[in-house]
Amino acid sequence: MSKHESLVENLRRHNAGLAAIYLVLRTSLAQMQNRWCSSWPEGNDHGPDHIDRVLENLARLVGSSPIDANRLSAFEVFLALTGATAHDVGIVHGREEHAQRSAQIIREISQRNELLLDEAWLDILRAIIVCHSSSANIEEVCPVVERTIAGEQVRPRRLSALVRLADELDEDFRRAQKWIQRNVKVPPASEPYWRFSQRISGIRIEDVGQDIVVDVNLKPEDFADSRLPTTGQTFLEFMADKFAKINCERTRCMKHLAPDFVRKRLTVRVVERPGGLGPLPQFDFNDEMGENATAAKLGARRFLDALEVRSQRKATRPRSTPSLSQGRGRNALAAPATHEDHAVVNAFKLFFFRSQKQLSVYRLAQDARVEPQLIQRLEQVNRAHAPDCFKSATRNEVARIEAALNCVGRLEYGQADDLLAAYLMYYMVNYRTKRHGSGKNSRFNFAPDTKAVVFDFGGTLTKRQGPLSTWEKMWTAVGYSVEDAGQLHKQFIIGKLSHQAWCDITCDRLRAKNFSRGHMKKIIAEIELVPGLKSTFEKLQSAGISVYIVSGSVREIIVEKLNDAFPMVKEVKANEIVYDDAGVIKAILGHSFDFAGKAEYIKRVANDLKCAPIEVLFVGNSLNDTWASESGARTLCVNPSLVNPYDTRCWTDFIQDMSNLEEVLPFAQGRA
Incomplete structure (x- = not known):
């Protein structure tokens, strides 16, 4: 069947x-x-x-x-x-x-x-x-x-x-059978479309949450420099644009399909290349390459780079980027000057991606067709913060390494994620070198101070109280179902509602059922703080470390539960509920620092304290906390819920089963 x-x-x-x-x-x-x-x-x-x-x-x-x-x-x-x-x-x-x-x-x-x-x-x-x-x-x-x-x-x-x-x-070869093409007058304008389908041996739609996988067989004539008469492109440029277009459609459709039918990426595998080059490691077209026409062009260009049909890529380095010691009076971390056909390689990211692929230096060198010494040199970081922290390689070498690691376009220095804590901390903890034949390990000379700890609230500073979130408890308290609350949540997640619109609709629904202060007091009474909260705040404060809370919860809950520990918190960012004279909910004043906004909040904290983001520790536990890593801060996952704490892209460290908040102190004080 x-x-x-x-x-x-x-x-x-x-x-x-x-x-x-x-x-x-x-x-x-x-x-x-x-x-x-x-x-x-x-x-x-x-x-x-x-x-x-x-x-x-x-x-x-x-x-x-x-x-x-x-x-x-x-x-x-x-x-x-x-x-x-x-x-x-x-x-x-x-x-x-x-x-x-x-x-x-x-x-x-x-x-x-x-x-x-x-x-x-x-x-x-x-x-x-x-x-x-x-x-x-x-x-x-x-x-x-x-x-x-x-x-x-x-x-x-x-x-x-x-x-x-x-x-x-x-879009595979069955749409453009060669025997039919030979018997039908295919005009020049249609020929590239037939040829494109003929090069695809199959498209596999993986299970929900996985990828769409395309297998491609290239022929020698596909690498010719001749231009298509209708578009002025080479065939490979045409192919790259077609894949980018398919990925654009995937991205646009996923906005309406998430989360039940989401497919994360369009993965293209060139399983056959002429000239003895062998197969190309898979290339992933992701959401960032499919949001609009500009993003699609970026994806197409990176795919072409992976195929090595462009000998040079123009450098896109900004004139300056934040340093590891930003705010401490040192010079910015700058890349060394390079020749036009060279690119500066981010050693942190190179080591991270190689480790995630579980490739040795020699295996990566073999796959990328470069010398092992080049990989070793690129992964070494000078101890000085500027200006010669990273090394460079030819753009052709960088393209081959990126293709072998399936991270095309990610290694060249000068991107927004260059100094993410996930990369820096991973390097600091795991990178080892043999020196002077002693067999002793030498770590990268970088141990960040902690200037602030930013806590999530629900599930982080509070004990788990069953499967329902605070907001779901508010909905169910007046007779709604969890699904009623979930529908609005989904609309926000897929970008159909702004955060404030989500708050406004929630307020209207709750007000229609007379949600009141009395309902809120019952919810607050059921919430328990994790043990050791006050003593942890006191120890952080005595160490000169500022405490912040950013949460998707409700401010009055946080204020009441913290009680005499509240004055030790420098700032609380949470949603605020306004009641009318009868004590019935009247408005919900949302804030923009939940979900992806948590990264922006952490950046703001670092800016206010005049420190680098990596000098901030974020402590969270669930899905809406995963964006925090994009700020460049160190991230600690405690009592994980609905997240994978082993995902080093989101979490620097984790505590699988935290029973007392003081367990976070070693991570804040550099002893973990």
């Missing part, structure tokens, strides 16, 4: 009537499928085989039993299957505006047989079909995020994104 058949069976078990209607439509439209391409003979496959593959892709994206898993309703599965089946039927009238024509044909079918498609369904089905075109803006075509039809939840944007991505991912 194919994935598509399994999906239809899942629909049949939950709603046999909708499954029957879908199969009738599928059979009816199949009679037109063989005629679709007659109006666009030079195009790659848009016929019945293409539709079958799109349906298979759709089934892989949603899983074989999305209704059972509560990821989609039965009605949503029906609409997605029907939209995918009908999305290209309009090509019977030609390529131009075929998405709109496909939607019109479905409307005509419904008008002839009202028993098949109800009028209430058509607007959503039309939107799904129109949105399969990359020129359509899903938000504009689907202004409503969620609707209820016949008692079932329907999310038009989610369905449109699923069908659009399923269609986008049908």
Whole structure:
């Protein structure tokens, strides 16, 4: 049984009537499928085989039993299957505006047989079909995020994104069979598209939370410098832009699919290269390379660099960057002057990425086709803070090392994450060198002072009190469900709501149910601080270390629970609740320093104290704390919840089971 058949069976078990209607439509439209391409003979496959593959892709994206898993309703599965089946039927009238024509044909079918498609369904089905075109803006075509039809939840944007991505991912050699190309007059404008598909041996859609993997076979002629007559590009430049475009579609669709269907990256594996070069280590197109056209161009350029088709990359180093000792009167950490075809390599990041890949110096040198001595030299850091901290290599050598480590574009010095604590601390703790044959280990000469400790509150300074967060307790206290609270949370996470809009809607909902000070007092009474909080604050204060709290919780909770320890906190950033004269919630004053904003808050603390971010220790425990590492601060995960404390990109250190807050003191005082 194919994935598509399994999906239809899942629909049949939950709603046999909708499954029957879908199969009738599928059979009816199949009679037109063989005629679709007659109006666009030079195009790659848009016929019945293409539709079958799109349906298979759709089934892989949603899983074989999305209704059972509560990821989609039965009605949503029906609409997605029907939209995918009908999305290209309009090509019977030609390529131009075929998405709109496909939607019109479905409307005509419904008008002839009202028993098949109800009028209430058509607007959503039309939107799904129109949105399969990359020129359509899903938000504009689907202004409503969620609707209820016949008692079932329907999310038009989610369905449109699923069908659009399923269609986008049908790009392998089966769409452009060579024997067909030889018998069809393919114009020059269409030839690169056929050739692109022919180079892709397969696209694999991994499970939710994983990657989309593309395997590519390149031919000698693909590396020619000749330009395509229609675009003026080489074929490899055209290929890079195509992959960047696919990744853009993935990124845009994921905004409407997270978290249930998220695919983290588009991973391209060049499994065959001519000239004895062997396979290219996989290249990841990530979200940063797909947010807009500029980001896509960056991704395409980095992919080309990995293929070694550009001999030089222009340096993008800023004139100055923060130093390790910023705020202590020393010179900024500056890269040494280099020749135009050389690049300065960040040794911290090189050592980090090599270690994460578990490659020895000699194995990396072999994979990158460079001398082992070059890797050893690039990983050595001079003890002086400036100006010759890092070493340089030719851009060709850097490109090969980055490709071998699957971190294309990440090693060259001069980027925003150059001095992240995750890299510096990892280097400090793990980098060893043999000196004078003594066999003794020598650490990098850097031990940061701690000028401030920034604490999260809920789950960090408080004991766990069951699975519900403070905000979920507020919702459930007046009769809402956890799912009611979760819907707004999801909207914020995927960027549909600003933080203040989230607060405003929450306030409106809670006020409608008369959430009051009395409810809040009951919630506060259930919260317990972790032991040792006051003594920890006292010891930090006596050591000259400032204490801050930044939290997504509520300020009145923090103030009341800290009690006489509150004056020892230099600043508390939390949401504030305003009550009316009757004691009912009136407003929620949000702040911008939760989630990604925590990194900005830490930077502000470092700036106020005139110290480097690495001289700040952040202590947190959960998902909204993971952004803190982007500030450059050291990060300590305590009693981890919903996070992987072993992820060195987010956490410098962790305490798996902290029973007393004093356990954080060694990390603040440099003795951990």
